[in-house]
Amino acid sequence: MSFPPTQPALARALAAQGYENPTPIQAAVLEADAEGRDLLVSAQTGSGKTVAFGLAAAPTLLGDDETFGPAGAPLALVIAPTRELAIQVERELTWLYAQAGARIVSCVGGMDLRKQMRDLNFGAHIVVGTPGRLRDHVERDRLDLSELRVVVLDEADEMLDMGFREDLTFILDAAPAERRTLLFSATIAREIANLARTYQRDALRIDTTNKDVPHGDIEYRAVRCAPNEVEHAVVNVLRFFEAQGALVFCNTRDGVRHMHARLRERGFSVVGLSGELTQKERADALQALRDGHARVCVATDVAARGLDLPDLGLVVHADLPVNRATLLHRSGRTGRAGKKGVSVLIAPYTRRRKAEMLLDAAAVEGVWESPPTADAIRAQDRTRMLSDPLLSEAPTEDDLAMGRTILENRTPEEVAAALARVYRSRLPEPEDMLEDGPNQEIRRSERADRGEPRERPAPEDVVWFRVNVGRAKNADPKWLIPLICRLGHVLKKDIGSIRIFDRETKFEILKESEPKFSAAVAATSEDDIRIEPSTPPAARGEGPRGPRPERKFDGPRPERRDRPKFDGPRPERSDRARFDGPRPERGERSERPFERPRGDKPNFDGPRDGPRKPYRDRNEGGASDFKPKRDFKPRGDYNPQDEKPRRDFKPREDKPRGEFKPREDGFKKDGFKKKTDFKAKSDFRKDERPQTSFNPKTGFKAKPDGFKKPFKKGPRP
Numbered sequence: 001m002s003f004p005p006t007q008p009a010l011a012r013a014l015a016a017q018g019y020e021n022p023t024p025i026q027a028a029v030l031e032a033d034a035e036g037r038d039l040l041v042s043a044q045t046g047s048g049k050t051v052a053f054g055l056a057a058a059p060t061l062l063g064d065d066e067t068f069g070p071a072g073a074p075l076a077l078v079i080a081p082t083r084e085l086a087i088q089v090e091r092e093l094t095w096l097y098a099q100a101g102a103r104i105v106s107c108v109g110g111m112d113l114r115k116q117m118r119d120l121n122f123g124a125h126i127v128v129g130t131p132g133r134l135r136d137h138v139e140r141d142r143l144d145l146s147e148l149r150v151v152v153l154d155e156a157d158e159m160l161d162m163g164f165r166e167d168l169t170f171i172l173d174a175a176p177a178e179r180r181t182l183l184f185s186a187t188i189a190r191e192i193a194n195l196a197r198t199y200q201r202d203a204l205r206i207d208t209t210n211k212d213v214p215h216g217d218i219e220y221r222a223v224r225c226a227p228n229e230v231e232h233a234v235v236n237v238l239r240f241f242e243a244q245g246a247l248v249f250c251n252t253r254d255g256v257r258h259m260h261a262r263l264r265e266r267g268f269s270v271v272g273l274s275g276e277l278t279q280k281e282r283a284d285a286l287q288a289l290r291d292g293h294a295r296v297c298v299a300t301d302v303a304a305r306g307l308d309l310p311d312l313g314l315v316v317h318a319d320l321p322v323n324r325a326t327l328l329h330r331s332g333r334t335g336r337a338g339k340k341g342v343s344v345l346i347a348p349y350t351r352r353r354k355a356e357m358l359l360d361a362a363a364v365e366g367v368w369e370s371p372p373t374a375d376a377i378r379a380q381d382r383t384r385m386l387s388d389p390l391l392s393e394a395p396t397e398d399d400l401a402m403g404r405t406i407l408e409n410r411t412p413e414e415v416a417a418a419l420a421r422v423y424r425s426r427l428p429e430p431e432d433m434l435e436d437g438p439n440q441e442i443r444r445s446e447r448a449d450r451g452e453p454r455e456r457p458a459p460e461d462v463v464w465f466r467v468n469v470g471r472a473k474n475a476d477p478k479w480l481i482p483l484i485c486r487l488g489h490v491l492k493k494d495i496g497s498i499r500i501f502d503r504e505t506k507f508e509i510l511k512e513s514e515p516k517f518s519a520a521v522a523a524t525s526e527d528d529i530r531i532e533p534s535t536p537p538a539a540r541g542e543g544p545r546g547p548r549p550e551r552k553f554d555g556p557r558p559e560r561r562d563r564p565k566f567d568g569p570r571p572e573r574s575d576r577a578r579f580d581g582p583r584p585e586r587g588e589r590s591e592r593p594f595e596r597p598r599g600d601k602p603n604f605d606g607p608r609d610g611p612r613k614p615y616r617d618r619n620e621g622g623a624s625d626f627k628p629k630r631d632f633k634p635r636g637d638y639n640p641q642d643e644k645p646r647r648d649f650k651p652r653e654d655k656p657r658g659e660f661k662p663r664e665d666g667f668k669k670d671g672f673k674k675k676t677d678f679k680a681k682s683d684f685r686k687d688e689r690p691q692t693s694f695n696p697k698t699g700f701k702a703k704p705d706g707f708k709k710p711f712k713k714g715p716r717p
Contacts, residue, residue: 006030007058009066009100014051017095023048024208029056036060038203039182040196047208049154050092053078053182057150058100060180061125067101071123073147074105078128079171081158083108083279084286084307089154090128102126107143109133110279117142131159131167138174148175156185157192172199186329217335219342220366222355225433226489226516227348228523231262232431233371234318237344238268238296239430240372240380243313245289248298249330251319259318260298267428273299301326307333315343320354324361349489377430385423459536462496462508465517466534470503480505487531489520499537506537 006014025043028034029052039056043049061075062068068075078093080086090106097104105119107129120127120142127134127143137143151172153159159168172181181200185192188207196203225233238246248263250256253274260272271285271294288294289309297303298318315334321327334341345366347355359366395403406415467484469475477498484495484507494517496508509517521531 006055007062007066007100009062010055010058010096012099013096019051023052025049025206026052026055028206028208029053034204034206036180038180038200039184039206040188040192040200040203041182041184041206041208042186042188043184043206043208049184050089051096053152053154053184054093054096056182057152057180058097060149062100067099068097068103068125071103071125073144074124074127075147076126076150076152077134077145077148077171077175078126078152078154079131079134079159079168080128080154081130081162081164082302083110083130084282084303085155086128086130087283088307093126093128097126104128107133107137108279110282131164131171135167135170138171145171145175148179150180150182151175152182152184154184156183156195157187157189160191160195168195187325217340218331218364219340220331220345220359220364221342222345222347222359222366222368223371224347224349224352224368225371226520227350228489228519229371229433230318230346230348231259232433233346234259234316235263235266235428235431236372236374236377236433237316237346238263238314239377239428241314241342242380242384243342244292244295244311245309246296246314246316247303247309247312247330247333248296248316248318249303249321250298250300251322253300255319256298256300263296263298268296269294270296270298273297273303275300275302301330303333309333312336313339313341315341317343317345320345320347320351321358324358327358327362350486371433372430374430374432381424381427385420388423457496457508457510461511463511463514464506464534464536465509465531466504466506468503468528468530469505470501472502475500475505480507483529484531487521487529488517490517501537506534 022030025041025047029039029041034056036059039053041049041052043052057076078086078089080089086106086108090104093102094104102125103123104126105116105124105128107116107120107127109130109132116133116137120137129137134143138145153168159165181203183192183196183200183203223233223237234248238248248259250259253276256272256274260270263270271288273282273285277285285294285297286307286309289297289312292311297309312334315331317327317330321330331341331343334343345355345358355366410418467480469480477500480498481492481495484490485492488509490509490513494510494513496510498505498507518533
């Protein structure tokens with residue numbers, strides 16, 4: 001299918017770039033129903049959306065003209081979520097509108113602000129930028145939106161997820177109401193639909209995605225490995241496929257730095273891409289990947305949206321994506337424009353369930369496999385070497401002359417070996433990885449199906465380990481075996497004998513699984529659980545007995561009560577008293593052998609006539625067991641006349657008082673001076689009462705400056 005009729009300048013640009021047949025999304029926006037209308041478009045990644053909205057905006061921007069007029073206020077505004085995507089959109093629109101004479105300006109964060117201001121002052125036909133920088137230019141009156149005819153929102157769902165809703169609404173409110181609004185998004189969620197209803201008029205809905213069929217150009221694979229061998233798995237995957245370009249995704253910036261350093265140490269031509277880099281560093285990294293100077297790019301999800309990298313045939317998820325959308329957008333960087341691509345998920349044993357849920361949610365079928373082994377990678381290297389274009393390329397005269405000279409001094413086998421050695425020296429060495437647990441389990445199940453019994457491993461085929469949990473902490477194989485399998489990333493079949501002691505437990509691990517088990521235990525940890533190598537335990541009944549476990553009660557043993565001991569002879573059974581009387585019949589109650597006498601307590605049958613008896617009368621008649629104290633006399637009724645005074649009272653006589661006469665020395669009886677007899681403060685300090693301090697060596701010693709100054713009153717600092 002050829003391109004529908006479009007602007008002549010754009011048709012020539014498409015032909016120059018080798019575009020012969022449009023993609024489904026490009027054909028849909030060029031139909032007659034879409035001309036001049038607002039568009040709400042959803043399409044898969046790598047479907048040519050940038051060229052699609054460039055073609056859709058051309059009739060509105062150019063009209064019947066073939067080229068643009070003088071540049072002034074921008075006619076089109078394209079908003080992208082990330083700097084890299086905005087720069088890529090600028091690059092695509094530049095070649096698409098090159099023959100139409102369009103002037104395109106980019107306004108993204110992290111770039112020279114003064115250059116952007118100069119470019120806007122000189123005028124532009126199309127402005128491409130990120131929401132934050134575009135809003136800044138609009139607020140400072142550097143960007144005039146009064147002449148806008150088309151506004152394009154590329155990856156609108158990603159902009160809303162990144163928190164640009166306020167910036168988008170500000171820019172759309174500042175644009176003219178008569179504009180066209182083209183909204184492109186991978187998925188049309190509720191927020192995107194609400195945004196479209198608010199800022200679009202009679203929008204045409206275009207959906208070229210097939211939700212039931214996954215992307216046919218991307219092959220999904222899931223590689224299982226131990227958590228401590230994730231880096232080795234990434235290295236072997238990169239070496240096995242040897243794609244012209246590869247993206248390795250990590251979830252954090254620290255992960256990007258760590259993975260970038262490890263791959264660089266192993267000899268890969270690798271660049272890093274994350275949000276902590278400057279815009280120039282990020283642009284240089286992507287350009288190195290496009291030019292072929294770097295073959296691997298380690299990036300965060302900043303590179304998961306919209307980036308179109310040529311010859312990118314491999315995507316590796318070193319860290320599992322957080323959700324289905326992230327998985328699809330990461331994987332969508334490969335398999336673009338009809339090319340095939342591979343997306344590999346590195347799934348540790350502890351995250352296998354998470355990987356399965358991601359693949360099910362994305363409706364893709366992944367092939368589960370083990371990491372490529374070193375032997376398989378070397379076999380691939382031999383195949384690629386034999387098909388290398390260097391061997392099939394026509395040699396020059398200088399090459400033939402050098403070859404004859406070499407063959408005169410060396411044999412053909414030596415020359416071929418040197419060629420192979422040079423070829424291998426350019427490639428990073430693959431990692432030796434142990435065979436994973438599922439393959440071992442398959443082999444054991446096959447032996448069980450054949451009826452081969454499991455043999456007990458010999459002592460020289462096992463390695464002993466210990467865990468600091470014993471009988472004192474209720475150690476039991478029911479929960480110890482799953483714990484060992486989870487921390488050591490082994491299977492139950494790899495565990496041999498288990499010996500539980502008071503304070504520790506020793507167990508066997510097959511020697512073939514010991515390296516993987518040791519590395520996994522060192523990489524993973526559990527609170528209060530330590531697993532370390534140990535020596536074989538002594539045989540049962542042999543060796544010294546270990547210390548007894550600590551008792552819960554460590555204090556002194558309480559003394560027993562002093563009770564009399566029976567030292568006499570124990571009576572014979574025949575001399576013991578027996579009950580010889582007749583047994584009462586069942587259902588009858590025997591008489592009580594002893595009944596406590598209740599005394600002659602009178603019964604009260606009628607109302608009380610008189611007052612209650614006094615206390616002394618209640619104890620008469622033997623009606624209770626009250627026993628009065630010795631010399632007890634009942635107290636009679638109170639009569640105040642019978643009370644005698646406690647002592648003879650005599651009134652105090654008044655004594656005559658004389659006149660007050662002060663003493664001659666001016667002191668009162670207590671020894672204090674009168675106020676009028678004190679000297680001035682300064683005289684007293686210097687002459688009469690100097691302040692002294694005590695020195696334990698010399699005794700009391702007068703200070704030359706007398707009294708200390710009083711502390712200044714006020715709050716403490």
